[in-house]
Amino acid sequence: MNDWQPSASIEQLRQRARLYRQVRAFFTEREVMEIEAPVMGAATVTDPFIDSVTAQCAGRSYYLQTSPEFAMKRLLAAGAGAIYSLGKVFRNGERGRKHNPEFTLLEWYRPGWNDHQLMREVEALVLRVLPGLTVTYLSYREWFERHLGLDPHRATAGQLAALARERINIEAGEEDRDFWLDLLVTHELEATLGPGLTFVYDYPESQAALARLATDAEGQTVARRFEAFIGSMELANGYWELTDASEQRRRFEADQDKRRKLGLPQYPVDEKLLAAIDAGLPDSAGVALGMDRLLMCLTGASSIAEVLAFDVNRL
Amino acid sequence: MATYSINDFRVGLKVMLDGDPCNIVENELVKPGKGQAFNRVKLRNLKTGRVWERTFRGSENLDGADVADLDMDFLYSDGEFWHFMEPTTFEQHQADKAAVGDAAKWLKEQDKCVITLFNGAPLAVTPPNHVELEVVETDPGLKGDTAQGGTKPATLSTGAVVKVPLFMNQGDVVRVDTRTGEYLGRASKD
Numbered sequence: 386m387n388d389w390q391p392s393a394s395i396e397q398l399r400q401r402a403r404l405y406r407q408v409r410a411f412f413t414e415r416e417v418m419e420i421e422a423p424v425m426g427a428a429t430v431t432d433p434f435i436d437s438v439t440a441q442c443a444g445r446s447y448y449l450q451t452s453p454e455f456a457m458k459r460l461l462a463a464g465a466g467a468i469y470s471l472g473k474v475f476r477n478g479e480r481g482r483k484h485n486p487e488f489t490l491l492e493w494y495r496p497g498w499n500d501h502q503l504m505r506e507v508e509a510l511v512l513r514v515l516p517g518l519t520v521t522y523l524s525y526r527e528w529f530e531r532h533l534g535l536d537p538h539r540a541t542a543g544q545l546a547a548l549a550r551e552r553i554n555i556e557a558g559e560e561d562r563d564f565w566l567d568l569l570v571t572h573e574l575e576a577t578l579g580p581g582l583t584f585v586y587d588y589p590e591s592q593a594a595l596a597r598l599a600t601d602a603e604g605q606t607v608a609r610r611f612e613a614f615i616g617s618m619e620l621a622n623g624y625w626e627l628t629d630a631s632e633q634r635r636r637f638e639a640d641q642d643k644r645r646k647l648g649l650p651q652y653p654v655d656e657k658l659l660a661a662i663d664a665g666l667p668d669s670a671g672v673a674l675g676m677d678r679l680l681m682c683l684t685g686a687s688s689i690a691e692v693l694a695f696d697v698n699r700l
Numbered sequence: 701m702a703t704y705s706i707n708d709f710r711v712g713l714k715v716m717l718d719g720d721p722c723n724i725v726e727n728e729l730v731k732p733g734k735g736q737a738f739n740r741v742k743l744r745n746l747k748t749g750r751v752w753e754r755t756f757r758g759s760e761n762l763d764g765a766d767v768a769d770l771d772m773d774f775l776y777s778d779g780e781f782w783h784f785m786e787p788t789t790f791e792q793h794q795a796d797k798a799a800v801g802d803a804a805k806w807l808k809e810q811d812k813c814v815i816t817l818f819n820g821a822p823l824a825v826t827p828p829n830h831v832e833l834e835v836v837e838t839d840p841g842l843k844g845d846t847a848q849g850g851t852k853p854a855t856l857s858t859g860a861v862v863k864v865p866l867f868m869n870q871g872d873v874v875r876v877d878t879r880t881g882e883y884l885g886r887a888s889k890d
Contacts, residue, residue, distance in 0.1 A: 432734060434731070434734065434735055434736050434737060434758075435734070478707055478737075479729065479731065480707075480729065481728060482728055483729070484729055484731065554752070554753060555754070555755040555756075555757070557757070563736070564736055567732055567735035567736040567738075568738065568755070570732060570735070571730040571731075571732060571735075571738060572740070572755065592734065594734055612733075619733060622733045622734065647759070648759075673733075
């Protein structure tokens with residue numbers, strides 16, 4: 386029996402410790418306060434494609450948090466100011482070369498900032514750790530237009546489906562636009578990204594999640610949401626945060642509708658988060674960055690198991 | 701047979717797809733943080749040997765394929781069927797031409813092969829990686845020519861034709877890699 390051994394080398398563990406020191410120094414310099422969010426929550430995200438792990442405690446069910454977002458927004462509403470969290474999060478069923486159901490997320494919030502200011506700070510942090518990376522900014526629309534020749538905001542589900550079916554072997558029936566957009570992003574567009582750091586911004590309105598909506602230069606309603614990639618690997622997801630509680634409630638309910646249609650379990654809406662937003666979530670931008678993936682880039686690891694002391698297969 | 705959801709997919713899993721048994725040779729979860737999860741899978745069709753890529757999504761399930769690889773001894777061919785025996789149980793199986801395929805030209809009696817059974821019947825035959833076979837026909841050897849470089853075709857006892865060095869003669873035994881069809885060396889006669 387050799388499976389008591391860690392999945393990461395001791396050198397990998399050293400690299401992780403060093404990375405955490407660099408990250409904490411970065412935020413200390415910038416006067417962003419480290420906070421600890423609870424791992425258990427009475428509620429969880431309603432995202433149709435994020436599934437939570439449940440835990441039993443004193444006869445009650447809790448959800449292990451899929452990100453510290455809801456707790457951090459309650460802290461923002463309570464006046465915490467600029468804050469970051471470096472901790473474990475859990476996503477049920479996600480395992481693979483780039484996924485482990487338990488992973489480490491670095492999440493931070495900047496009151497008074499917008500998404501573009503925050504992208505610059507993500508850039509500064511990543512370059513601190515990985516100096517010399519080339520950096521590219523492109524909108525979600527440019528990404529699609531350049532490589533697939535269509536406008537992702539205006540194309541119909543039928544047009545996206547026809548394009549996807551030409552290129553990808555999948556059995557699919559009548560699917561919504563987001564299905565085809567996700568399929569094209571993961572199978573066609575991620576591979577087009579260069580080896581450096583790329584920011585993709587202005588996501589489709591239907592993929593706003595917790596970001597506010599705005600009108601772009603072409604008069605199109607877009608979500609002020611961005612993603613960062615290193616090479617073709619997704620690294621971070623950020624928002625210029627939605628601060629309208631009734632709009633947030635409407636989106637949670639739309640998520641629950643979608644979950645119902647897909648036959649997925651129903652999770653309660655986080656009323657404490659909505660109450661905090663209603664009490665006054667300051668205008669802010671926030672981002673979550675996968676530390677394990679950043680470590681993979683830093684050390685050239687080809688699978689997430691190589692950077693985890695014990696991946697899910699060694700538990 | 702069991703049913704597998706895409707979370708159960710792993711390399712080596714045998715599943716039924718479009719009516720044929722397939723082996724998963726690559727499996728990657730692709731999932732945008734907020735988006736739909738897909739599994740990008742490469743499968744080998746165990747009947748045709750063809751490998752292709754297919755994408756599956758969260759809700760899909762596949763039936764397992766009743767496929768097993770067993771070591772067996774090759775007994776003989778009667779022209780229509782190739783007969784094999786499990787060395788521990790002495791149970792015999794007969795494989796037809798479609799199952800034996802290209803392996804036929806490497807099969808020598810008593811050699812150990814891997815037989816892939818699908819629903820209990822031979823689906824594919826994998827010969828040993830290395831076989832030793834007698835040369836039954838080739839141009840006469842050039843005496844003293846052991847220099848590197850020159851080769852000539854030689855027909856082996858099983859009908860396979862391989863390139864051998866010029867000094868080889870009829871009746872010599874050669875060692876051949878069945879995966880590449882390459883001559884590896886001269887083997888001593890028993």
